[in-house]
Amino acid sequence: MAVNYDGNAEEASFSAGIEISEVDLSASGTVFPNDTQGFSMGLGHDNSLLECTNTEVTLPFDADFAEGQIYSGGWTLGVVYSFSGGQTLAFDGAIEVVVADYSSVAGALSGATGPTTTDLTWDNTLGSPPVEGVVVVNGGSLTPTFDDGTITLQAVFDTPFMRGNCNGNSGVDISDGIWMLQELYLGGPSGTCAAACDANGDGTYSLTDAMHVIYWRLLDGPAPTAPFPECDAVVGADCDAASYCP
Ligand SMILES: [Ca+2]
Ligand SMILES: [Ca+2]
Structure with a gap:
């Protein structure tokens, strides 16, 4: 076994x-x-x-x-x-x-x-x-x-990721906020690292994460919580792919 x-x-x-x-x-x-x-x-x-x-x-x-x-x-x-x-x-x-x-x-x-x-x-x-x-x-x-x-x-071993990089590309930007809105509300594609999409690090992936990224990029909102801007692993984090760490 x-x-x-x-x-x-x-x-x-x-x-x-x-x-x-x-x-x-x-x-x-x-x-x-x-x-x-x-x-x-x-x-x-x-x-x-x-x-x-x-x-x-x-x-x-x-x-x-x-x-x-x-x-x-x-x-x-x-x-x-x-x-x-x-x-x-x-x-x-x-x-x-x-x-x-x-x-x-x-x-x-x-x-x-x-x-x-x-x-x-x-x-x-x-x-x-x-x-x-x-x-x-x-x-x-x-x-x-x-x-x-x-x-x-x-x-x-847990896979390192960058919080906020929900679309798994080279970093965190407005496209991640749009990805989140599309995945959550418009039937857009799903990623394989829910922890990366949990931009505010509260343990759930929701509308507030999309707003967190958008406010950070366009307004004076706070940056994503750690691991950010450096990639790291979080014990128990639901992240299957290494591509979420650019
Ligand atoms: Ca990204
Ligand atoms: Ca969250």
């Missing part, structure tokens, strides 16, 4: 969905699918890079018992659908049973520019006593086949 994160912020977070499915062996005379009554599992991660912040059971019903623990190097979960046995679940197709949320450990991604790869690994040693990965079928525990997951964290 690939996860993009803000390379300037040096922090990544993502959610990993865990699925269970049953292999269809009915051709060899085995019953398929089987009703299951619960499961338990433990999933480890590299605690020098990641911490698990939450796990949430995502079964299509509320289980009578669903309790987990989060450790520095992984998490465990035990689920019993129904104490009375009235609720079962057949994994005749892959069903997502839990979603785990992860965040990078502070400082772990500092200076990273390329991809950072890490594994989520099934682990029968987490907890005390350790929680084993099993699926309960007809009151008995079956040990499933585990597929580990690989997470690739990819730094994405």
